[in-house]
Amino acid sequence: MTTDPRAKVVISGLRKTFEVDGAALTAIERIDLSIPAQQFVSIVGTSGCGKSTLLNMVGGLDRPSGGRILIDGAPVTGPGRDRGFVFQSYTLFEWMTVSGNIRFALEKSALPRSEKEALVGHFIEAVGLRGFENAYPKQLSGGMRQRVAIARALVYRPSILLMDEPFGALDAQTRGMMQELLLKVWEEHRVTVLFVTHDVDEAIFLADRVIILASRPGRVKRDIAVDLPRPRAFDLVTEPRFMALKREILAEIREETLKVMAADLSAGRG
């Protein structure tokens, strides 16, 4: 697969191995991807396919064992404020209020105080948390905590948003609401999004493009364009085109899952 060097994110020949009990384990064999600016990309695959590892490497939290990741043409050497991160667990600073958490993300920015306050206020509004500025995270529900996390990851205006199963711990109803909220915020702040999820509906509903990773070792199995119009509403999931995409992606993932199960059984780990 060739990569487009002008893309926002260019991943080429990416490889990651871990050492487990002295033995090298290949998590990612080879990934080549180019992601244009402002694209919303979902990454799906069976557990252990290296999707979170891939995201961590783009975020600069893990180092690749080989290959490279370019953002705007410059190699990733560590975490940076051009990228915002939302984790699956509620990684809020519990000793800070809602606005304190969001303000904390702006501390390293050179903006004048008044502008920072305006940004904090704007993003609290954008994620629908007006009235909860002074609440502490422990007083909030899971969905509300992830709204704070999204606001915190966007407030310093990164051009890339990395999301690692951000709604995985939420109940189905809250998750649906959060997906719509995320799309609404994203329509307004067009950043490039890499969104890792287990949920195929979620992957299609949100994205312009769904990347299916193959497992053990991880590599790109399919790269599927989601040709559904925006803005999208919740009832999109019942439309024929959506269903067709879902069927196709589910079949790919199922094939991978069966392969992994067969491998586990023959290795006596099943």
Place this chain on the structure above:
Amino acid sequence: MSLDPSVPPQGAAEARPPGRRDLLRLRQEIPRHVFTAAGVVVPLALLALWWGVTALGLVRPLFLPSPGAVLAEGWRQASEGILLQDAAVSVYRIMIGWLAATVVAVPVGILMGNYRLIEGALEPFISVVRYMPIVALIPLTILWAGIGDMQKIVILFLGTFFQQTLMIMDNVKNIDLSLIRAGQTLGFSDREILRRIILPAASPGIWDTLRITVGWTWTYLVVAELVAANEGLGRRIMDAQRYLATDTIVWGTLFIGFLGLVTDWAFKRAGRRLFRWNAPVRG
């Protein structure tokens, strides 16, 4: 208090009054007053049992004096001024011993919890020392620190420090790794993450460790005042042994327990005030 109306309050009271069976269900919440009453009834029952066996003359006062005799001994010590003097001396030693241990253990524990190299360097040493009997160290402490207050403080320090350090290391390790990663993505340096994220995140746990370990310092009081002490709550008990003054022994033991309880309570209250953000959400 939950601010989100969509979250049902935890442990919401059911409409019907709780039956007797409901009090002994696995993990079942019980009415507050029943919980409190249970905690009062058990000590009262033990007290009644104690009073009963002594009043009926089932044990000789040499082995177990009556509650009245123990209270009378307490009153005598209080009115003669001995009690306050002993308590002042002992509380002073405990405060200094515990503070000295804490001042060292908090930074060392935090470093051990964050830097594998420091953990690797210190953990084996501390793990060995913490199993050494403190009583056996008395001769050495006298050799090193003399027979004054300092020796008592050293014993209290040794009894507290090593466990405390390992517990603080665990408190620090137990915080969610993603908090650190979140700090990295926001552009903070390692030092800033340590001070502004790891430390506050671990602080409720560390406070709890301080509360538990001050209790241990109290339990080492008698050991600390075993040798070459003229005053102190522990000394009073050891002296009483010589004269078979069982009432003094029982009074002293109960009084130390009582002061320990007060300390614990004070720590819990202060902790609730310090870490309001960490309050469990109640319906």
